[in-house]
Structure formats: C-alpha cells, structure tokens
Amino acid sequence: RKEVEQDPGPFNVPEGATVAFNCTYSNSASQSFFWYRQDCRKEPKLLMSVYSSGNEDGRFTAQLNRASQYISLLIRDSKLSDSATYLCGTNTGGFKTIFGAGTRLFVKA
Amino acid sequence: GAVVSQHPSWVICKSGTSVKIECRSLDFQATTMFWYRQFPKQSLMLMATSNEGSKATYEQGVEKDKFLINHASLTLSTLTVTSAHPEDSSFYICSASADRVHGWANVLTFGAGSRLTVL
Numbered sequence: 728r729k730e731v732e733q734d735p736g737p738f739n740v741p742e743g744a745t746v747a748f749n750c751t752y753s754n755s756a757s758q759s760f761f762w763y764r765q766d767c768r769k770e771p772k773l774l775m776s777v778y779s780s781g782n783e784d785g786r787f788t789a790q791l792n793r794a795s796q797y798i799s800l801l802i803r804d805s806k807l808s809d810s811a812t813y814l815c816g817t818n819t820g821g822f823k824t825i826f827g828a829g830t831r832l833f834v835k836a
Numbered sequence: 837g838a839v840v841s842q843h844p845s846w847v848i849c850k851s852g853t854s855v856k857i858e859c860r861s862l863d864f865q866a867t868t869m870f871w872y873r874q875f876p877k878q879s880l881m882l883m884a885t886s887n888e889g890s891k892a893t894y895e896q897g898v899e900k901d902k903f904l905i906n907h908a909s910l911t912l913s914t915l916t917v918t919s920a921h922p923e924d925s926s927f928y929i930c931s932a933s934a935d936r937v938h939g940w941a942n943v944l945t946f947g948a949g950s951r952l953t954v955l
Binding site: 761765768769770771772773776814816821822823824825826827828829 | 868870872878879880882885927929931932933943944945946947948949951
C-alpha cells in the first residue's frame with residue numbers, strides 16, 4: 728500500500744463548478760499535511776498547508792481528519808487557471824515529505 | 837520569499853555518461869535538501885535526503901552508487917547521475933525547507949527541476 732494515496736482523476740469540470748479531492752495517508756505518525764499544485768512540466772508549488780481545524784484560503788478549503796487519516800481539498804467557483812495536478816503531501820515532523828500520485832484537474836469553459 | 841535554484845533545467849546526454857545537477861538555496865541556508873524524481877504522469881518519488889556535511893540518506897530501492905549526492909555547503913547540494921542510461925531519463929527536482937520564511941514548519945520549496953534525457 729502506498730503511503731499517500733489520492734483520487735487519480737482526471738476531473739473534468741466546467742468553469743464555476745465546485746470540485747473536491749481526497750487523499751488518505753497510512754502513516755499514523757504523520758504530523759504535517761499539505762496541498763501542492765503542479766502545472767505541466769513544472770515544479771510543485773505550495774497551495775496550502777492543512778491544519779487540524781481545517782482552513783480556508785479564498786476559494787480553497789482544506790480539511791484534515793486524523794481519525795480516518797484523510798485530507799481533502801475543496802475548490803469552489805473553479806477557474807480555467809485552476810487546471811493543474813494537485814499533490815497531497817505529508818511528513819512526520821521533519822522536512823521529508825511524501826507525496827501522493829496527484830489528481831489532475833481540467834476546468835473547461 | 838524562499839527561492840531554490842536548480843541547474844541545468846534540461847540536459848540531453850549519451851548513454852554511459854555522467855550528469856551533474858545543482859540545487860542552490862538562494863536566500864536561506866538549508867542543512868537538509870531533498871531530491872525527487874518524477875516520470876511522466878507519475879508521482880513525485882523521494883530519492884534521497886541530502887545532509888550538509890554528511891552522507892545522504894537514500895530511500896529504499898534507490899542506488900547510492902548510481903545517484904551520488906554531495907551537500908558540501910549550506911546552500912548547495914548536487915546530484916550526479918552516474919553512467920546514465922535511457923531508463924534514467926526523468927524529471928529530477930530538488931527541494932529545501934525555509935520554514936522561517938513561510939512562518940510555519942516543514943514546508944518545502946522546490947527548484948524548477950531538471951529534465952534529463954539519456955539517448
């Protein structure tokens with residue numbers, strides 16, 4: 728079993744739609760959780776960290792459920808520019824971060 | 837903000853040659869850097885942890901003699917792919933943490949990546 732697993736996608740949604748991505752992790756010692764965005768042939772860039780209480784940044788909302796070892800990302804009012812691959816990452820308190828395979832999102836006009 | 841510079845951004849080499857990739861933290865010091873590899877449409881796989889002044893820590897299945905890592909200063913780590921073969925063709929990305937910049941712990945900043953093609 729992979730340490731971090733994500734919905735593979737791709738998700739094809741129209742502009743303005745709400746889309747949710749899921750991620751599960753197997754290491755119960757995981758302490759920090761992240762969502763990164765990766766555009767085609769580019770490096771990943773931090774979208775947001777995920778806190779226990781859940782957090783929101785504009786159209787993006789991240790949730791963490793430690794009991795179920797589950798992380799989610801909700802994107803509201805999708806824009807064409809949101810098209811990318813979204814990577815879920817976790818680490819156990821150091822900097823070493825393990826990523827899921829990513830979920831591809833295509834937002835269409 | 838935190839900037840990680842990686843060079844070269846792309847390289848084409850012949851089979852059997854060695855290729856060196858540099859990763860620099862430009863505005864912060866990084867005692868630890870990480871090297872990832874990503875094949876097309878696949879996940880970002882951690883190869884090794886580069887430790888300044890000491891040996892790198894390799895993930896299971898990654899050949900130490902194949903992928904030589906040197907972290908000689910607080911701002912530079914290098915990855916050398918020795919005797920490269922076509923199956924080593926991939927996107928290699930380095931990263932480091934500048935948590936003081938972000939204000940929270942353990943967030944990675946990535947270099948732009950190096951795309952290696954071995955003919």
